[in-house]
Amino acid sequence: MTRPGPGSPWYGATRDAATVPPEVAERALEWLVELQEIDVPAALVDEWTRWRAAHPDHERAWQRIEAVRGRLQPLASPLRSAIAQAALAPPRSDARRRAIKALAVLAFAGGAAWSVAEYTPWRQWSADYRTDIGQRREVVLSDGTRLVLNTDSAVDVRFDAAERRVRLVAGEIFIATAVDALPSPRPFLVETAQGTARALGTEYVVRQFETDTEVSVFQGAVQIRPRHATGEPFLLRAGHHASYTDRAVAAPDAANDTRVAWKDGFIVARSMRLDDFLVELGRYTPDALSCDPAIAGLRVSGSFPVGEVGQVLQALVATLDVRIDSEQRLWRRKLVRLVPGPGTGRG
Amino acid sequence: MLRPLDCVVSTTVETLYSDHHCWLRGWLQRRLGNAEQAADLAHDTFIRLLTSDRVPLALDEPRAFLTTVAQRLVSNHWRRQKLEKAYLEALAQIPQEVAWSPEDRAIVLETLFELDRLLDGLPTLVRRAFLLSQLDGYTHAQVADALGVSIPTVKRYIVKALQRCCFADVDFAR
Numbered sequence: 001m002t003r004p005g006p007g008s009p010w011y012g013a014t015r016d017a018a019t020v021p022p023e024v025a026e027r028a029l030e031w032l033v034e035l036q037e038i039d040v041p042a043a044l045v046d047e048w049t050r051w052r053a054a055h056p057d058h059e060r061a062w063q064r065i066e067a068v069r070g071r072l073q074p075l076a077s078p079l080r081s082a083i084a085q086a087a088l089a090p091p092r093s094d095a096r097r098r099a100i101k102a103l104a105v106l107a108f109a110g111g112a113a114w115s116v117a118e119y120t121p122w123r124q125w126s127a128d129y130r131t132d133i134g135q136r137r138e139v140v141l142s143d144g145t146r147l148v149l150n151t152d153s154a155v156d157v158r159f160d161a162a163e164r165r166v167r168l169v170a171g172e173i174f175i176a177t178a179v180d181a182l183p184s185p186r187p188f189l190v191e192t193a194q195g196t197a198r199a200l201g202t203e204y205v206v207r208q209f210e211t212d213t214e215v216s217v218f219q220g221a222v223q224i225r226p227r228h229a230t231g232e233p234f235l236l237r238a239g240h241h242a243s244y245t246d247r248a249v250a251a252p253d254a255a256n257d258t259r260v261a262w263k264d265g266f267i268v269a270r271s272m273r274l275d276d277f278l279v280e281l282g283r284y285t286p287d288a289l290s291c292d293p294a295i296a297g298l299r300v301s302g303s304f305p306v307g308e309v310g311q312v313l314q315a316l317v318a319t320l321d322v323r324i325d326s327e328q329r330l331w332r333r334k335l336v337r338l339v340p341g342p343g344t345g346r347g
Numbered sequence: 348m349l350r351p352l353d354c355v356v357s358t359t360v361e362t363l364y365s366d367h368h369c370w371l372r373g374w375l376q377r378r379l380g381n382a383e384q385a386a387d388l389a390h391d392t393f394i395r396l397l398t399s400d401r402v403p404l405a406l407d408e409p410r411a412f413l414t415t416v417a418q419r420l421v422s423n424h425w426r427r428q429k430l431e432k433a434y435l436e437a438l439a440q441i442p443q444e445v446a447w448s449p450e451d452r453a454i455v456l457e458t459l460f461e462l463d464r465l466l467d468g469l470p471t472l473v474r475r476a477f478l479l480s481q482l483d484g485y486t487h488a489q490v491a492d493a494l495g496v497s498i499p500t501v502k503r504y505i506v507k508a509l510q511r512c513c514f515a516d517v518d519f520a521r
Binding site for chain 1: 429430433434436437438440441448451454455458459461462463464465466471474475478479480481482483484486487502505506509510512513514515516517518519
């Protein structure tokens, strides 16, 4: 018989899972494996949600799994995984040789392997630097360039002899470029699905949307080259903001500092529509935020801390004559809907 | 507040410490060839005893008991050293441009130490299935392809490794 071990420092806040019956622990793990299939049917997700709610032990077991998965995050990308596999494999084993080979491929043939990769959710998970929902992270690259990743963002970094390229796989980044120390300075590019934005001595923000990219320039200038556009690149100067598709750049407008307020943990709204505001706020929480169309046009102004989404919603309730209608749990998300408040007449 | 039993236990560890600490340090130094590491591990041995609830109240062979505990720490020490060496070798393969901060490197190493401990003794295929699926994000079918086993087997392997990682304190043999 195998005695249970002493646990793990990873269990910290989920110590109480030690008391769950082994069959519950095993069922929870089977759930995880089932949910990691591709194309999980919605009915299965519902069933899993009901299973979690059916007994406190089920939820305890699940929380433990989530905690451990969080601990494995530092190893979760093709590069990091290859390093982990090389380190964990027995010396002089086939597995070690294979992992070192995989590393060499990732490191040196990286460019090619990297450019054929698709934009899929798991790509985001595998980026060189990533942030979770609600997280911000600052990274200094080897050339001294400073990147700040906003919530739920991911980048791959590839520098070679000819260029410094950061691929924004998802989300939003602020970039303060450094002067390249090499004798012939390499260009610094941010690549998105729609094209590249090249820095010319710059502080700028790039954000990837579903079908376009937005750039705001605060210092210097940025050259935008849509992926499928021909002709000269578009020059966007400091103080300007523009969006572009893979074919064209839209007419620029003014870029004000509110667009980088997230760097300090705020959304700054200036008479912003409530529905637009909820889209912005929704980036910082796993919950799904929405509002009744009747109140979508209400105006929101002020500075709102992105780390306190619940408090921000309460502030809206307090100032806008709206109320929070429903909080329903689905998959990992809570559905939060704002509806007209008691002071609003019906009909 | 200490219960009476705790007092007895800590008295035993105290006696062990005053009678055998120097001897244990010498024993460890002969094994490790390094005075500083020997002092550290001797210290760790007594910490281990102080925080353990399995110290016998009466010991016929105190030094045999101490060396059993210390030997486990020594093996663990060598295991970590080997892993760290392999890790540094792997890191040397990646380009400078993917700049990892010292904290990042340390976090990855600590994660590897713990993962290695939790997965210890599992068959190679079980470990590989787990790593490919949970770290690389391979689908079950891709893992099955890579390892040359069926998809149900892949799932069984992953669950087995996850039991070790997620529920090392749960007794599955019960």
